[in-house]
């Protein structure tokens with residue numbers, strides 16, 4: 694007896710659930726036209742998956758070693774300056790790519806927004822530390838520390854040189870012959 698009641702109850706419950714699903718569009722009562730597969734969002738593509746974003750455009754030489762799952766440290770085994778090495782990756786890929794390979798997500802610079810806006814220097818400093826400390830790191834760079842000058846002290850806006858989505862620039866070269874490689 695008890696069993697029958699439970700069965701009836703279950704039937705009623707599943708009927709209600711089915712109706713709710715039907716009304717909320719969870720079940721296609723009449724097959725509509727097939728929905729296109731959801732597009733992968735750029736932010737979800739892994740940093741090493743060049744083709745995932747660049748599609749058919751070649752961004753790596755054909756003979757390149759596979760880089761699936763490779764972190765930035767892996768690239769640096771070959772991509773170091775010097776004869777017979779692959780040369781630095783600085784300037785070869787945009788800053789956003791260097792950050793992505795280092796595991797820095799879009800949202801860590803832009804915040805969780807639908808429409809990303811340009812990023813203030815304060816964000817950069819929050820991760821990279823005080824500008825005076827940063828200048829210490831590059832004190833030995835020739836011919837002149839890019840992070841310290843008589844004009845701007847140590848507080849020149851990072852984004853004047855380092856671009857995340859375009860080739861970086863050498864601000865000082867507007868007036869000086871400083872041949873920096875700007876990452």
Ligand code: HEC
Pocket residue numbers: 741752753754757758760763764765767768769770771772778779780782785786794
């Ligand atoms: C086993 C060595 C090796 C590893 C590891 C490696 N590369 Fe390379 N890569 C090369 C060589 C060699 C070239 C060709 C260099 C040349 O002659 O221009 C190259 C070229 C490139 C280029 C084209 C550079 C240009 O001048 O246009 C890019 C971009 C690149 N690699 C990205 C990467 C990234 C990103 C990683 C890590 C995820 C990586 N590589 C790991 C050896 C390597």
Ligand code: HEC
Pocket residue numbers: 735736788789792793797798799800801802803808809810811812813852855856857858859
């Ligand atoms: C290291 C910080 C950083 C990371 C990581 C980063 N961005 Fe940006 N983004 C910037 C900066 C700075 C600008 C302003 C333009 C410039 O200097 O390149 C910008 C500009 C943009 C813009 C244009 C905004 C405008 O109105 O001009 C878009 C869109 C964007 N980023 C999307 C992304 C996406 C998507 C990712 C992840 C794949 C990403 N960004 C990762 C720093 C970053």
Ligand code: HEC
Pocket residue numbers: 783791792795797801802812813814816817818820821851852855857876
């Ligand atoms: C969420 C933390 C974070 C933010 C925000 C961030 N960065 Fe970075 N950045 C990193 C990490 C991690 C690396 C990898 C090198 C390292 O460990 O220092 C890096 C590397 C770099 C490099 C060196 C690349 C190389 O070739 O060595 C530059 C230049 C740089 N960032 C500039 C910026 C600028 C400009 C901004 C602001 C628009 C910014 N970063 C925002 C974490 C961050």
Ligand code: HEC
Pocket residue numbers: 814817818821824827830831834839840849850851852853854855862863864865873874875876
């Ligand atoms: C005048 C142009 C310029 C400005 C402005 C600038 N940088 Fe740089 N930055 C450079 C150059 C050039 C290098 C490469 C130095 C070298 O040859 O190692 C560099 C290197 C770096 C590196 C790698 C340092 C390392 O350990 O090798 C980081 C991180 C960095 N910059 C972050 C920043 C941040 C954050 C800001 C803003 C507070 C900033 N930069 C402002 C030109 C600039």
Ligand code: HEC
Pocket residue numbers: 735736738739740741742743744745746747752753785786787789790857858859
């Ligand atoms: C998440 C998407 C995404 C991934 C993954 C990605 N790229 Fe890009 N790439 C872009 C976008 C978008 C641009 C245009 C500039 C920007 O926004 O950074 C770009 C620009 C470039 C450029 C500058 C020249 C050009 O074609 O505009 C090079 C070189 C490049 N990517 C190489 C690579 C390599 C090599 C890899 C794999 C290690 C890679 N990209 C992975 C989205 C991506």
Ligand code: HEC
Pocket residue numbers: 837838839840841842843844845849864865866867868869
């Ligand atoms: C708009 C032009 C301009 C830009 C951009 C510029 N400088 Fe200068 N800089 C000058 C002039 C002109 C002088 C000489 C007059 C003076 O001392 O103010 C000078 C002098 C200097 C000096 C004093 C020693 C010397 O060589 O005479 C240093 C160091 C210097 N600049 C570094 C830098 C650095 C680093 C940058 C980039 C962050 C930079 N400058 C960007 C115009 C510029």
